[in-house]
Amino acid sequence: MGDLNVEGLRTRSRNRRSETRALQRVFGVLAVTGICLASAPTSAARPSTDAPTVSTRLTDSNTEAGSDSPDFGLSASTECVFGGDVIKSTPWSIQRILLDQLWEEATGKDVTVAVIDTGVDDSNAQLRGAMASGGKDYVGSTDGTQDLEGHGTRVAGIIAARQLNGTGFVGLAPDAKILPIRYTGGEEKQGDSRTMSEAIKYAVDKGASIINISSDTANKEDNTGLRNAVAAAVDAGALIVAAAGNDGADGKSADTFPASYPGVLAVAASDRNDERAFFSQAGDFVDIAAPGVGMVSTVPQGGQCTADGTSFAAPYVAGVAALLKEKHPKWTAAQIATRLQETAQRPSGGPNRYIGWGVVDPVAALSEEFTPGTSPQPDAPSMTGSSGVVPMAVTMGESEAERERRVAIYVLGTGLALALVAAGSGVALRDWRSKRTGRPGQAGRARHSS
Template sequence: MGNRHMRRAAALSSATALACLTGATGATEPVAAAATSVDGNGQCTFPMKKQIKGTPWSLQRLVMDRLWEDTKGKEKDGDPVKVAVIDTGVDNTNVQLKTAVDASSGANYLSVPKDVSGADRKRAQSPTYDEVGHGTKVAGIIAARPRPGTGFVGLAPDAKIIPLKQNNAEGKGTPEMMARAIRKAVDEGARVINISQDTKGARSQQDLELAIAHAIDNNVVVVASAGNDGADGKSKRTYPASYPGVLAVAASDRNNERAYFSQSGDFVGVAAPGVEMVSTVPKGGQCVDNGTSFAAPYVAGVAALIRAKHPDWKQNEVVAQIEQTAERGVNGRDRYIGWGVIDPVKALTDDEQAIQRPTVDNGSAQNIPKPDPGKLILGETPHERSVRLATYALGAGVVVVAITAGGAIVLRDWRRRRDA
């Protein structure tokens, strides 16, 4: 891990470090991932013995009964919506993920070092081996099961996670591995794919672009993090978030404003909570972390709920629904939070019919009818005249009341002096 990435981690938070990992150079550029987080008491080690008891702020704003009124991630026939997590692996020994992860449908695209043997080698070959913790946190935000003693739960706790490990602590992942993982997700029946990574140098790669197009052509919702290099305020494209059809997610804070580190650009679709995000870690417990890496699965969880409730909706209709129902800072789309900060409950309740693309609100300036020149009124309108007369009447009434009250006081004082 280079000094540049360590400085970036320190810049994100003094309490929560989020670093980008790099891999060895070669013909194919590596992929950026994120390292383990730091909680308020120091380094987050695995497992965390204590659970976080309270409800995370990102869930406090939701009325869960409304959100889950129709589904928690299962379709009407009882089948769970499959969500592929392409990341550093997803640990399934954490009790909140034990029944959420389908290891048999996953894959590990990283080679195991030759010096690792025996049981350790077998474990390292599994897609449920997550030595970083990043993929486990991502999966938890999507589908962690409820557990007594903690207020943390995934947004789609009945969904099923497909673990696809293609990155690790050394950043050995490549766009080619990511492309293979995407195609595997499609073959395994994933309805949603979450990618909380971006390619080093923000470069487009042909294999990756074709794999993304393949997923979209097969009606899969692809959600990707926008990136964490936005502290300088400059807009730039990141990949795979910038590919056509991908729902790129920026990070927002408690005030529904862009988190300062969140990458901006015209490719951003929506924003979602990405600051002080609670989620599961390998072997048990939870930690807190920051980044667009954890904003993306918040959106992927909502996408899973929509797919469960509306299994016939196309992937672009799911994306449009999320964008249309977002809480907007401006009446339209901007480069910081896209169409706005996601509103999960509205996305699941304001859904009478599918839409093809988001639109500006009906009350926007460009939708206000132009005035009819033939009805232009000069001088005082009837309404204005009524308001003026009513004001006069009110004023006169106040004066009468004041005079009456004042006269009564004067008469009272005169009688007292006379009696004295």
């Protein structure tokens, strides 16, 4: 009987050690998982390879060209190879559009869009037939079709890349023409706000209906020469579409230029949820938003790659503007901008400083038949029943980063709760086994003594 008691004690001891090791493993896994989830950078603090540097920066017009080294849009990225492969799948920014329905309305035919950037490499098969004659180079000796940085080629592709077998990517206005104007990105000298100002004037002189500028000034500084060039272009009837900038990770409002100049359509970047991309600059000057995350487009020497930034949201809007210009050739720039803003998808009746009047809706913009005014108007408040109560406007919810952190906390909390339940169950099971093992032994000893 003594041997049986000793063996029972040994068994219970082994069970306790096994349960302890199991609990230790559970807590260890949960601890590591919790630390990773809580401390890993979320989308609001984790820049992609391109997002923070994607807007080309201009030096002040009083600075001699070439004396500074502006930050150009493309940072080093192993996924972007000039002359590389095409991406076979259809990008999400294209999937959200019914292209057949859109192109029944217009394809951008006979519309010229000036791309004032680092040049546009026309050796890419999707851009070879998209170039308008008369391009210009302010930092080199080409006709604007050399692009050492790759930034302008990406911008142009989002607007007017031709269809190509083997890829789901195509420009929004595949019959529009691109006027390549290289204001910066030269081998020996860089551009500044002076060369940009000259580029804007040249685009107007060449009859460009729409001008895309995916750049902002260094340190968000206003510039008299640039302001005057923009004002002259607006007065001449051109629609200037400009990127809002990529310094918005802190969520604070700040004006950028030329996006915040009067008459310019300022474009923020949105994500797959139609929310502001974490890097997109916020401000009251923001007019509209467009996809700017995971944007597939053309690169020099052929092929495609992906990038983030308001630099690639702006041409998305410029492409839709080109479609509207073909369908309504007599509309003014202000009317085209108004149509884009009034048909955008937004969370409330009016604009906000994150996405302006909302995320552009190409099909809605082309489908509406009424003639717009020259400035967008808020939606009329809807009344519920006869109570006269006006529903509260939907406000911007939590950011993607906040949502990810909240989910991480929920996962960690749930895991800890399950661990505690497991621990409690283990203790209860151990006590139950002890009692069950102990009672028969006691009964046996009582019978033996009698």
